Amino acid sequence: MKTNDATVLEEPKTDKRATEETIEPAIESRPRPTTGVREAKIYIDGKFYSETEAKVSVFDHGLLYGDGIFEGIRFYNGRVFRLEEHLERLWDSARSICLKIPMTRQGMTEALIETIRQNHLHDGYIRLLVTRGVGNLGLNPEQCKNPSVIIIAATIALYHEDFYRKGLSIVTVATRRSNPASLNPAVKSLNYLNNVMARIEANLARADEALMLNDAGNVAECTADNVFIIKDSQIFTPPITAGALRGITRSVVFDIASEFDLEVTEADFTRHDIFVADECFLTGTAAEIVPVVKVDGRLIGNGKPGPITTRIIARFREITRKTGTPIFD
Ligand SMILES: Cc1ncc(COP(=O)(O)O)c(C=O)c1O
Numbered sequence: 001m002k003t004n005d006a007t008v009l010e011e012p013k014t015d016k017r018a019t020e021e022t023i024e025p026a027i028e029s030r031p032r033p034t035t036g037v038r039e040a041k042i043y044i045d046g047k048f049y050s051e052t053e054a055k056v057s058v059f060d061h062g063l064l065y066g067d068g069i070f071e072g073i074r075f076y077n078g079r080v081f082r083l084e085e086h087l088e089r090l091w092d093s094a095r096s097i098c099l100k101i102p103m104t105r106q107g108m109t110e111a112l113i114e115t116i117r118q119n120h121l122h123d124g125y126i127r128l129l130v131t132r133g134v135g136n137l138g139l140n141p142e143q144c145k146n147p148s149v150i151i152i153a154a155t156i157a158l159y160h161e162d163f164y165r166k167g168l169s170i171v172t173v174a175t176r177r178s179n180p181a182s183l184n185p186a187v188k189s190l191n192y193l194n195n196v197m198a199r200i201e202a203n204l205a206r207a208d209e210a211l212m213l214n215d216a217g218n219v220a221e222c223t224a225d226n227v228f229i230i231k232d233s234q235i236f237t238p239p240i241t242a243g244a245l246r247g248i249t250r251s252v253v254f255d256i257a258s259e260f261d262l263e264v265t266e267a268d269f270t271r272h273d274i275f276v277a278d279e280c281f282l283t284g285t286a287a288e289i290v291p292v293v294k295v296d297g298r299l300i301g302n303g304k305p306g307p308i309t310t311r312i313i314a315r316f317r318e319i320t321r322k323t324g325t326p327i328f329d
Contacts, residue, residue: 034051035051035119035152035153035154035155036154036155036156037119037120037121037124037153037154037155040119040153040154041115041118041119041153042054042115042150042151042152042153043111043114043115043118043149043150043151043152044056044148044149044150045102045148045149045150046111048115048118054150054152056131056148056150057134059134059135059136059137060131060132060133060134060135060148061131061132061133061134061135061139061141061143061144062129062131062132062133062148062190063131064135064137064139065132065139065191066189066190066191066192066193067097067131067132067139067141067144067189067190067191068099068129068130068131068132068147068189068190069090069093069094069097069099069129069130069187069188069189069190070090070127070128070129070130070188070189070190071086071087071089071090071126071127071128071188072125072126072127072128072284072285072286073086073112073125073126073128073285074124074125074126074156074285074286074320075116075121075122075123075124075125075126075324075327076123076320076321076324077122077123077320077321077322077324078122078326078327078328079323079324079325079326079327080112080113080116080126080324080325080327081320081323081324082248082251082252082324083109083112083324083325084325085248085251086128086248087105087108087109089188089246089248090108090128090130090188091105092186093187093188093189094130096184096186096187097187097189098141099130099132099141099147100147101130101147101149102130102146102147102149103149108128108149109325111149111151112126112128112151113325113327115151115152115153116153116327117327117328118153119153121153121155122327123155123156124153124154124155124156125153125154125155125156125285125286126151126152126153126154127150127151127152127154128149128150128151128152129148129149129150129151129152129190130147130148130149130150131147131148131150131190132144132147133145133146133147133148134146134148156286159208159287159290163208163290164290164291164305164313165305166291166293166304166305167290167291167292167293167294167303167304167305168208168209168282168290168291168292168293168294169207169208169292169293169294169295170202170207170208170209170210170211170222170282170292170294170295171201171202171205171207171210171211171295171296172210172211172212172213172271172295172296173198173201173202173205173210173211173212174201175194175197175198175201175210175212176212176213176214176215176220177194177212177213177214177220177221177243178194178243179214179215179243180241180243185220185221185243185244185245186240186245186246188245195212195223195224196223198210198212198223199223202223209222209223209225209282209292210222210223211227211271211274211295211296212243213270213271214242214243216242216268217270218238218242218268218269218270219238219242219268219269219270219271219273219274220238220242220243220244221238221243221244221245222282222284224284224286224287225247225282225283225284225287225290226238226244226245226247226249226250226282226283226284227244227274227280227282227292228250228253228264228280228281228282228283229269229273229274229277229279229280230277230278230279230280230306230308230309231273231276231277231278232278233262233308234262234263234265235253235257235262235263235264235265235308236264236265236266236267236269236273237250237253237264237265237266237267238266238267238268238269239266239267239268240266242268247283247284247285248285249283249284249285249288249289249316250283252283252316252319253283253289253312253316256312256315256316256319257312259315260308260311260312260315262308271295271296274295274300275295275296275298275300277300277301278300278301278306279291279300279301279305279306279307279308279309280292280293280295280300280309281305281309281312281313288313288316288317288320289309289312289313289316291305291306291309291310291313293305
């Protein structure tokens with residue numbers, strides 16, 4: 001596990017596989033109401049607060065209705081990774097739900113970098129939220145005149161290194177990815193109940209992640225990660241229209257594949273295609289790139305992380321440590 005001076009994360013007590021006694025959680029499911037930073041500073045609407053003082057109104061529609069948007073962003077080695085792409089997606093999410101972000105993109109960049117500085121971190125994770133703001137108990141967003149911007153900088157516990165070496169075991173869940181006609185998965189909204197329900201199913205099945213299908217029965221994504229499979233050295237991932245988020249890590253894999261002269265095809269596929277794939281992996285800002293070796297009880301390939309996945313992970317680690325928007329000049 002990664003550590004640094006500000007880290008107060010505990011080492012995992014076990015590295016047992018999910019198929020045995022325990023599931024080793026990623027940051028999302030770690031039951032600690034803290035950023036892992038000593039004397040953390042949380043940004044809310046232009047001011048910094050301690051963890052205990054950082055509070056939002058019970059009338060914020062982000063809380064009452066999940067009305068808002070967010071981004072999860074990583075910084076590595078003193079640089080924010082793919083910041084422009086994250087802000088682009090944040091602004092797209094805002095436009096889609098008619099939410100006016102109350103600052104410029106430049107102002108957001110400065111606030112985000114200042115938050116990391118205030119927390120004295122070089123490596124970590126940013127959770128950036130824009131909520132609809134305070135309104136009355138009715139759901140009409142016109143009640144909410146002032147959207148709120150919240151920026152939380154945290155240390156991050158990845159999946160245990162064992163997962164990157166041995167791979168995850170995932171299960172297909174009954175909960176379908178929400179239909180784009182009702183709640184478009186391309187919008188990174190504060191309403192994640194669809195994903196949470198899927199995660200509960202994975203937990204109950206004692207799996208590491210949930211594979212979510214769309215209404216057509218094709219693979220959409222996992223609860224917080226995009227899905228890739230490799231067959232005969234060709235890489236496939238579901239298109240955005242299948243109900244996948246336009247993942248930033250997903251797009252880095254496209255870049256790495258082209259460096260390796262490998263083709264990535266965005267195509268609809270089913271569970272069957274994963275069963276017969278040579279390799280499978282997931283991508284996401286929090287999880288980074290993590291191999292999958294088992295789906296619905298079937299081993300993928302030989303049940304070990306495959307050679308192409310392993311090369312992609314190695315290259316991804318190089319890129320993350322060398323590129324990004326500098327935090328400390
Ligand atoms: C539902 C969902 N899919 C995929 C991803 C992966 O996207 P990214 O690589 O931009 O983190 C995330 C995480 O942001 C997510 O929440």
